[in-house]
Amino acid sequence: GIQVEQSPPDLILQEGANSTLRCNFSDSVNNLQWFHQNPWGQLINLFYIPSGTKQNGRLSATTVATERYSLLYISSSQTTDSGVYFCAVPQTSGSRLTFGEGTQLTVNP
Amino acid sequence: SAVISQKPSRDICQRGTSLTIQCQVDSQVTMMFWYRQQPGQSLTLIATANQGSEATYESGFVIDKFPISRPNLTFSTLTVSNMSPEDSSIYLCSVRTGAEGAQHFGDGTRLSIL
Numbered sequence: 001g002i003q004v005e006q007s008p009p010d011l012i013l014q015e016g017a018n019s020t021l022r023c024n025f026s027d028s029v030n031n032l033q034w035f036h037q038n039p040w041g042q043l044i045n046l047f048y049i050p051s052g053t054k055q056n057g058r059l060s061a062t063t064v065a066t067e068r069y070s071l072l073y074i075s076s077s078q079t080t081d082s083g084v085y086f087c088a089v090p091q092t093s094g095s096r097l098t099f100g101e102g103t104q105l106t107v108n109p
Numbered sequence: 110s111a112v113i114s115q116k117p118s119r120d121i122c123q124r125g126t127s128l129t130i131q132c133q134v135d136s137q138v139t140m141m142f143w144y145r146q147q148p149g150q151s152l153t154l155i156a157t158a159n160q161g162s163e164a165t166y167e168s169g170f171v172i173d174k175f176p177i178s179r180p181n182l183t184f185s186t187l188t189v190s191n192m193s194p195e196d197s198s199i200y201l202c203s204v205r206t207g208a209e210g211a212q213h214f215g216d217g218t219r220l221s222i223l
Contacts, residue, residue: 033211041146041199041217045110048211086151088212096142096167097203097212099151 001091002027006100013077013107021072021103023087030090032063033097034072037084046072046085077107111136111206115215122222127190130218132202137182142203142212143175152201158185192222 003026013019023032034046047054047061049070054061058077063070074081084104088097112135122128132141141158155175156164164177178186189196202215 031210035214041219043152043201043214043217045211045213048209088152096154096157097152099153101151 002029002089002098004087004089004098004100006085006087006103008103009101010104011106013105015077015079015107015109017077017107018073018075019077019105021074021085021105023070023072023100025068025070025087025089027068029065029068032070033088034061034070035086035088036081037086037102039083043086074105077105079107079109081105082107110211110213111138111204113202113204113213113215115202115218117218118216119219120221122192122220124193124222126192127188128192128220129186129188130200130202132185132187132215134183134204136206138204138206139182140205141179141185143177143185143187144201144203144214146199146201146217148197155187155200158187189220192220194222197221 005024007022031050036044049061049063051063051065058075060073084102086099086102088099114133116131143155144152146152154167155170156166158164158177158179160179176188199217199219201217203212
């Protein structure tokens with residue numbers, strides 16, 4: 001099946017800094033999702049982004065499907081951005097998601 | 110996107126007992142998914158719950174340990190049976206909705222077994 005790798009595994013920032021998280025996948029996919037898991041365990045949808053670029057406030061994501069990677073950009077980070085960021089892709093069209101191992105982000109005040 | 114309600118949000122259970130987790134969606138969905146997240150780990154799919162047929166289990170998960178019900182298109186339950194400390198995890202319900210088919214998750218059930 002499709003393998004998903006995320007980097008870096010851990011990231012520590014000072015409030016106000018920018019960051020880029022990366023997600024590589026081993027085969028063609030028809031969609032990709034980014035999630036944020038907050039410290040209470042809630043998994044929040046950030047982006048559904050099979051290709052191209054999307055922006056939502058301080059966050060944006062770009063997927064280059066032909067090169068099998070996606071990037072999540074966080075600008076002007078805040079302490080509330082702390083948590084684990086996961087990317088996930090489906091194994092086959094419309095099927096269940098396979099998750100990467102996540103990036104643990106800590107934003108210090 | 111769908112509103113997904115999970116109950117209970119957390120529980121502490123004794124080993125050897127069973128717990129049933131409920132997942133309610135505010136709209137009809139074809140497929141519902143149950144995931145497990147062990148401490149410090151990523152999410153792993155347990156099974157896909159299909160209405161009108163038996164659930165489809167992933168490798169390493171069996172029906173006797175994780176029986177699933179799907180009585181209608183808005184509701185599903187997952188039971189964690191004969192629990193041991195290794196079952197301490199967050200269990201999450203998920204559905205696919207909308208034209209894009211994006212997946213959305215409930216808030217999860219944080220389960221601790223003593």
